[in-house]
Amino acid sequence: xxxxxxxxxxxxxxxxxxxxxxxxxxxxxxxxxxxxxxxxxxxxxxxxxxxxxxxxxxxxxxxxxxxxxxxxxxxxxxxxxxxxxxxxxxxxxxxxxxxxxxxxxxxxxxxxxxxxxxxxxxxxxxxxxxxxxxxxxxxxxxxxxxxxxxxxxxxxxxxxxxxxxxxxxxxxxxxxxxxxxxxxxx
Amino acid sequence: xxxxxxxxxxxxxxxxxxxxxxxxxxxxxxxxxxxxxxxxxxxxxxxxxxxxxxxxxxxxxxxxxxxxxxxxxxxxxxxxxxxxxxxxxxxxxxxxxxxxxxxxxxxxxxxxxxxxxxxxxxxxxxxxxxxxxxxxxxxxxxxxxxxxxxxxxxxxxxxxxxxxxxxxxxxxxxxxxxxxxxxxxx
DNA sequence: ATGAAATGGAACAGTGTTGTATCATAAACA
DNA sequence: TGTTTATGATACAACACTGTTCCATTTCAT
Numbered sequence: 433x434x435x436x437x438x439x440x441x442x443x444x445x446x447x448x449x450x451x452x453x454x455x456x457x458x459x460x461x462x463x464x465x466x467x468x469x470x471x472x473x474x475x476x477x478x479x480x481x482x483x484x485x486x487x488x489x490x491x492x493x494x495x496x497x498x499x500x501x502x503x504x505x506x507x508x509x510x511x512x513x514x515x516x517x518x519x520x521x522x523x524x525x526x527x528x529x530x531x532x533x534x535x536x537x538x539x540x541x542x543x544x545x546x547x548x549x550x551x552x553x554x555x556x557x558x559x560x561x562x563x564x565x566x567x568x569x570x571x572x573x574x575x576x577x578x579x580x581x582x583x584x585x586x587x588x589x590x591x592x593x594x595x596x597x598x599x600x601x602x603x604x605x606x607x608x609x610x611x612x613x614x615x616x617x618x
Numbered sequence: 619x620x621x622x623x624x625x626x627x628x629x630x631x632x633x634x635x636x637x638x639x640x641x642x643x644x645x646x647x648x649x650x651x652x653x654x655x656x657x658x659x660x661x662x663x664x665x666x667x668x669x670x671x672x673x674x675x676x677x678x679x680x681x682x683x684x685x686x687x688x689x690x691x692x693x694x695x696x697x698x699x700x701x702x703x704x705x706x707x708x709x710x711x712x713x714x715x716x717x718x719x720x721x722x723x724x725x726x727x728x729x730x731x732x733x734x735x736x737x738x739x740x741x742x743x744x745x746x747x748x749x750x751x752x753x754x755x756x757x758x759x760x761x762x763x764x765x766x767x768x769x770x771x772x773x774x775x776x777x778x779x780x781x782x783x784x785x786x787x788x789x790x791x792x793x794x795x796x797x798x799x800x801x802x803x804x
Numbered sequence: 805a806t807g808a809a810a811t812g813g814a815a816c817a818g819t820g821t822t823g824t825a826t827c828a829t830a831a832a833c834a
Numbered sequence: 835t836g837t838t839t840a841t842g843a844t845a846c847a848a849c850a851c852t853g854t855t856c857c858a859t860t861t862c863a864t
Contacts, residue, residue, distance in 0.1 A: 437832065438840055457724065459645055461821070472842035477823065513803070538643065570802045577783055578775070578793050579802055585771035589764070597763055607764050615801035616756045616765055617699070622862065624810055647851065658812035663853065 443479055445469040450490050455532040458539050462486070484540065491536050491546045494529035498553065501526060512564035517609050519560075520586070524605040527591030534588060557583060570613075586611055629665055631655040636676050641718040644725050648672075670726065677722050677732045680715035684739065687712060698750035703795050705746075706772070710791040713777030720774060743769065756799075772797060 449469035453460040462483060466473040480486035501522045509515035523530060532539075533550065540546055561579045564570045570579070590604035599607075635655035639646040648669060652659040666672035687708045695701035709716060718725075719736065726732055747765045750756045756765070776790035785793075 434833095436840065442841085462823095463821080474824095474842055474844095475840080478840080481823090483822070568804070571800075571804055574793055574796060574802055578779060578797075581775045581778055582772075582797055582802070585775050586768075589767045589771050592767055593764060607760055610760060611764075611768055611801060613801045613803040614757075615797060615799045616760055616768070617799040618754070618757055620863090622810065624861070628811085648853095649851080660812055660814095660854095661810080664810080667853090669852075 439479065442469075442471050442475050445471055446476055446479065446486070447490055447493055450486055451494070451528055451532055454487070454490070454539065455528055455535065458535055484543075487536075487539050488543050488546060491533065491540060491543070492549075494526075494533050495546070495549045495553075497526055497529050498523065498533070511569060512560060512567050513569040513613070515560055516564070516583070516612065519583075520590075520605040520608045520612075521602075523587060524590050524594075524608070525601040527587060527594060527601070527604075530587050531591045534584065554580065582612065625665070628655075628657050628661050631657055632662055632665065632672070633676055633679055636672055637680070637714055637718055640673070640676070640725065641714055641721065644721050670729075673722075673725050674729050674732060677719065677726060677729070678735075680712075680719050681732070681735045681739075683712055683715050684709065684719070697755060698746060698753050699755040699799070701746055702750070702769070702798065705769075706776075706791040706794045706798075707788075709773060710776050710780075710794070711787040713773060713780060713787075713790075716773050717777050720770065740766065768798065 446465065446469045449471075450460075450465045453465050453468055462476055463473055465486075466476045469476075476486070480489060502519065505515050505518045505522065509518055536546060536550065557580050558576050561570070561576050565572050565576075574582075586608040590599075590601075590608050593599040593607075594601060594604055632651065632655045635657075636646075636651045639651050639654055648662055649659055651672075652662045655662075662672070666675060688705065691701050691704045691708065695704055722732060722736065743766050744762050747756070747762050751758050751762075760768075772794040776785075776787075776794050779785040779793075780787060780790055
């Protein structure tokens, strides 16, 4: 009961192509995606029964990557603020995945499973911020929902400067952390 | 040579409805927009010859609003940083317009006039930031392109918390300014 | 009140996308 | 090497949206 080598190759090519096309323009055609993957449109429909199924699989794939990358943070972080620093550092290379997930609400009407994992990420980030506030590592002047949004926005900005201005993921992560902690003044 | 009252009413209703629908989901149907405006689809096509024409008119409308709102800043600002504070304060109530303009690249293939004005705004913001850097009001540690993106991201975040969490425009502007200048630390 | 103009409904063709079915060909497996 | 299985090309129906035309009705202007 081993899956044919052609299937896994096609699946990977399709998910990769879909990631690239869909985060660029969310209403990319399945023909475009298949073509960009070097795969026939028929094969796409054979592996992913519908457009939603493809997007759903892609979203779950991206969420899985995020989970995998952020898992070790809990062990390594010296403090709550350090966890946020590591978060920028580890997630910034995955900005394509992150950017797609930011559009998932728009792409996927509402898939219960995807939405559930998405909310879980959100909640964990909020908990991290609240913890940092209690530890007096970050100011309580800004509300938690604002700070969650700020971090997400900094990821988005990091993706933007990487793709449009040739910054490296490390540079982007450092700028994001600086922006988050100190801002721009003085 | 006065335009009929019905025409201006329909135009305003259509632009308003288009603003609301398109910044929510960029591929909203013209039927949806017309219906949401309480106007027949035929009328929409009579006033705006094509989908692109409507989006183009809407983009120019939003750009005009932005210009009108930001014009007095040059006179009023006490310093470069104060100009940025006023920018947040004055533009934050227009986040719907701002949010649509952020998607204009995606909505409008590439209209030369719209793109030109858009670039002008971008350039002016970059010049303001560079000036603030020369005045030692903000740090040179973060690149200008990053800071331009940061400000745009803060506008986006401001729109988000207004619509999704019931914050007022004033609150959003203040949080944005705090985030920009000080960040979240301590 | 009357003429002029805008409106909205319906029906239409054109187009592009989704999703399905068929079949000859190519590649993987044993 | 032979068998099984995935592939891709083509053709197809269903559907939604765009953009146009026509016409009866409503609303504005004077």
